[in-house]
Amino acid sequence: MEFTQEPIPEIRSERSIGMHGPETPFRHWKVMRDYIAGILHRNHYQDLISYNTTVEHVEKTGDEWKVVLRKEGKKQDYWWSETFDAVVVASGHYWVPYIPAVEGLEQFEKTRPGSVVHSKHFRGRDSFHGKRVVVVGASVSAADIAVDLVDTAKSPIHCVTIGHTTNVFFGDTAFDHPKIQQHPSIAKVVNRTVHFIDGTSVADVDHIIFGTGYSWTLPFLPSLPVRNNRVPGLYQHIVWQKDPTLLFVGAVGAGLTFKIFEWQAVYAARILAGRATVPSQEEMQRWEDERIQTHGDGPKFSVVFPDFEDYFEAVRELAGEGEPGVGRKLPKFRREWFRNFIEGTELRKGLWRRWNAKAKADLEKDGVKARL
Known part of the structure; x- marks a missing residue:
């Protein structure tokens, strides 16, 4: 997009x-x-x-935002602070890996450093050649990793998917591979044996790979709470209701990257330029309350799919046309964008189906040869 x-x-x-x-x-x-x-x-x-610069702390002091910055040096780090009229947070929320608490997992990693991996740090199949692998997660990262490993790691790939919600776009197609065995949640890890809640287990495990998503965190903005893996108080996922000089771009999930960032950025820029207004506090709070009723007060609050058109048009209307010849004009939402998105997901699922069918046919062929 x-x-x-x-x-x-x-x-x-x-x-x-x-x-x-x-x-x-x-x-x-x-x-x-x-x-x-x-x-x-x-x-x-x-x-x-300013590249290679870390934002360490952000706080409002009077009418300005004080931002503490750090740049790493060869012999020492350099720290300083600057003040700004406004702050736009565009750091995303896919950078702090989430790994669920599992009894015995920490000891498993300590005795075999590098044996626990999050999908964020997965760099291909080569490191897992001939290894027995358990993949945890039912969404697209876990699916991609499991499929990538079927002809490299020891067969089968053990995937923790049963009882877990699959990705809304891709479903569980990838896990229907003959070299993938599905399991329910992990109960505990003892030495190198992974025990599942249904009483089954897998012994001699070399690696446990987690495709379990990310935790939303804003360590540089301690005054802003993060609740249930979302930031409360954001109107249209952009404007902090308590202070519209703090804005967010990219605080959404499943929203047509990169296009949705453009819509949000234009609205944020027009607010800061004085060319767009912010609704009343009551209206912004009402929007959040109504969304909690329809989407819940957790991660799904920030999911735009499948209401792309409604959201894009709402933000476009808030941003307005802008002054003639100044800034960019946001076009009306085109439904072909949604169709293209769906077609892309179907291509991916179609590929998985073809691979699954070929793998099953190859296994059947090998079975016939073995009997002969």
């Missing part, structure tokens, strides 16, 4: 073409990296950015 005025390059890898055909919508991560870098570097925008 590209930005409206910056198309993603039509550069397709041979691997992606081989999997999804010549019109594959997927791009290699390097293409996406260069795409984002190209946007930042045009018109010398990079000169306005």
Whole structure:
């Protein structure tokens, strides 16, 4: 989902073409990296950015925001503070791995350093050649990892999926592979044996890989509470109700990256430029209360799918047209964006189905040969 005025390059890898055909919508991560870098570097925008700088603390003092910054040096770190009229938090919420508490897991890792891995740190199948692996998680990261390991790690790949909610887009198609065995939650880990809540177990486990998502945290903003893996008090996932000089971009899930960031950024920029207004405190609180009623007070609060059009149009209306010739104009939501999104997920599921069918056919063929 590209930005409206910056198309993603039509550069397709041979691997992606081989999997999804010549019109594959997927791009290699390097293409996406260069795409984002190209946007930042045009018109010398990079000169306005301080790289390799950590935001350590943010607090409101009077009418200004005091920001404490740190830059790492070879011999010492450099700390300083600056003041700003406003702060936009665009740090995302997919950077602190969540690993559930499991009895015996810490000891398992201590005795075998590197044996516990989160999907954030997964770098391919090579490290798991011939290893017995348990993958925890029922969403897309766990699915991708499990499928990636079926012909490398010891068979079967043991996946903890039973009783867990699958990804709303992809379902459990990937786990229907003949070299994947599904299990319920882990009860405990004893030495190298993983025990499940149904009384079954897997012995001689080499690695446990967690594809269990992320914890939303704002360590640099201690005055802002994080509750139930979301930030309370954000109107339209953008404006902090208590102080509209604190805004968020990207505080959503399943929202058509990167396009949704563009809509949010335009509204935030227009607020700060005085070209868009913020509703009353009562109206903003009413929006949050109503969303809690329909989506709950947890992670699903921030999920935009499947209401893309409603959300995009609401933000576009709030942002307004802007002054003539100033800023970018947000177009009306086009339903083909939603169709393209769905078609992309179906391509992925179709690939998994083909791989599953081929693997089952190969196993049946091998079984016939063995009987002969």
